[in-house]
Amino acid sequence: MVSVTEAVEAFVAREVAALRALGCQVWVSRCAWTDAYDGSRAVFRYWLALDDEQGEWFEPYYNGPADDQLPVGYDDFGLFYQGGKSEPPSVHMSNHVGHLPEVVEARDETPLRFVARIDSPQAARAWLSRPDAYVRCDECRSFPSIPVLVGDPEQECECGAFERDDDGRLTWEEKYAYTFPAVYLRA
Secondary structure (H helix, E strand, O other), X not given: OEEHHHHHHHHHHXXXXXXXXXXXXXXXXXXXXXXXXXXXXEEEEEEEEEOOOOOEEEEEEEOOOOOOEEOOOOOOOEXXXXXXXXXXXXXXOHHHOOOOOOOEEOOOOOEXXXXXXXXXXXXXXXXXXXXXXXXXXXXXXXXXXXXXXXXXXXXXXXXOOEEEOOXXXXXXXXXXXXXXXXXXXXX
């Protein structure tokens, strides 16, 4: 037997493995947010990003108290994905095979290609020190947005995830650290 938390973590690990088996690049982070409604339903929140697509909330929930014990391999969780009740991401995204990257352009209409996601403070330091890199957060992707050129001191993220410090360097705000901003270079 395992705790609900351990069962959820194992379930998410199986989902990530299934998505990778489909050929997807996968980034996932567990958010600090865990909710229990009157002890009757435990809900866990993750941020999930596939390839170059916009990240989404992925929320497994268990209809029972968070301190229940479950059998190893339990996977009968309810799921909220992309804002509504859903199948697991591996089923929901099975049509993702053969996905073509989104066409992205710089402000001057230069074509850009997706190269990575910022998934750690070290990656943030590396990419935000490259003046030729472009970055775009998942918050701004909800709107038609153009990636921010790291080396252009006039460009910032519209939502504030990427802001300029007093020296004009682009910084990534800590409160957005659960997401995985996309990085682009000229095609």
